[in-house]
Amino acid sequence: MSTYSAPLRDIRFALYDVLGVEAAFRQLRFDDANRETVDAVLDESARFCGTVLAPLNKVGDEHGVAYDKDSGGVTTAPGFKEAYVQFAEGGWGGLGAPVEYGGMGLPHVLGMPLEEMIDAANLAWGNFPLLSHGAANALRLHGEQWQREVFLTKLVSGEWTGTMCLTEPHCGTDLGLLKTRAEPGDDGTYSISGTKIFITAGEHDLTPNILHLVLARLPDAPAGSKGISLFLAPKFKVARDGTVGERNALRCGAVEHKMGIHGSATCVMNFDGAQGYLIGQPHKGLMAMFTMMNTARLGVGLQGLGLAERAYQNALRYARERLQSRALSGAKFPDKPADPIIVQPDVRRMLLTCKALVEGGRALAYHAGLQVDIADHGATEEERKAGDDLLGFLTPIVKACLTEWGVECTYHALQCFGGHGYIAEHGMEQLTRDARITTLYEGTTGIQALDLMGRKIMQLQGAGLKAFLAMVAAFCEEHAGDASLAEFIAPLREKAGEWQALTLAIGKRAMSDPEEIGAAAYDYLFYSGYVALAYWWARSVAAAEASSQPQAFKDGKRETARFYFARILPRTLAHKAAIDSGAAALLSLDEAAFDA
Structure with missing residues (x-):
């Protein structure tokens, strides 16, 4: 069975040393988010995830959920309900929610380590409260005051959970095709009819009520995506005064x-x-x-990060324990019958790839989370807009790259185990299977690429990219004379310039052929992700050197950064070459010739 221990040292390093959240929290007027509070939240998060959720990971995989076709009810795996009770009693669902609705009022970014730990400990369990957060945000920003008082408070307390009912059998990404209807009633309510699929936590036994946020069309709705409205339909009817009534006319028809x-x-x-x-x-x-x-989408990016972290931990442990042949340069552990496989260059390649993508990805994701707080609580409208622009730009990168890297890291970790990774005993194959969905739900990798290239770059004129490149330029200028960072600053500056030029080149080609946007999108997304991670690795080395961390920790950051710049950042060369090849290589083949 795989095990998990929250990487608190690196989480604290990312928050305190790399991102400087203490100063950021003061500037954003989070007066209660001092270091003592943050450390207490991290410690208790680690305890809950390690002792309560992690032991249930294999249980959930083996038992799954039980569906009763007669009642439409769903029973969760043994221990899941009891774990949820502890989660709700601990107030974890309201960590970043406003105090006036029962939350703790702490920064959003502080909830990201909690989410990462939950996902690493037990991804399947973590999906039950995951979408409650999104539903709560929708109510907070778009709901009426009575809806916040009646529904939002229940989501914040964890008494009820929420869902997102978007996808239908005939439409996923193109929501303009949806058919679910909403007929207005005489009492201010609506009658909703239709079928939604792939609804995470659509039915379960963890809470007595479930709040379904449903996309549907009103009778007078215009065609396409401009005719979509959002509704809240609870499992049990709820009056405006909060009174819970009879079972609503909705039902789980099947579980996948x-x-x-x-x-x-x-x-x-x-x-x-x-x-x-x-x-x-x-x-x-x-x-x-x-x-x-x-x-x-940010939450799913953290799922990829959490799974990669857990996979890396187990692969590292196994690589230190598993004895197999000798190092090519001679025995490293002559007192043992064979050397542990961690001495083998290829095993180190896989482990270092995981370490580089996980630790760099953590800084990338947490920084995106910090932009949520800036967009919500910045002192001026200019600050809030800057935070929102940067958040919009980073979201598809975090979602797509961290999930794809999660698949890559779970693959590498399983490979470190050899044949033992393929069998269920060690738990690595479960991590590999679980990771695959993260690249699909909440928008596939291709959809994230189109969002980044088509909307965030072309439609919004790259506002978020310009802000990120300004960060890179400022960092490079600050450390221009720092000899200890020279090996990172020069290639980072070069890649930032290339990134900007590549973006302009795509835009120029797209003016005469819009297909160039779609043709470049996937490779542009990953080019962006790898350059962004190079920035965070350079910053991590600088932060480590300026910190009070042990020398071994500082050396670990520097050597991992060197590995990243030498072995992973060159992936941008292939992505750039693919982008430069243009749309013709993808579109010239006639559809009929695909099976010729």
């Missing part, structure tokens, strides 16, 4: 049998005239939906 995350209930939800309330303005549901979606 999946490759991984067996302990997570992925449901088909049927709405048959279910009573619901409009959230926000008619026909403006996409705006509220993206509030949920962007929150969820």
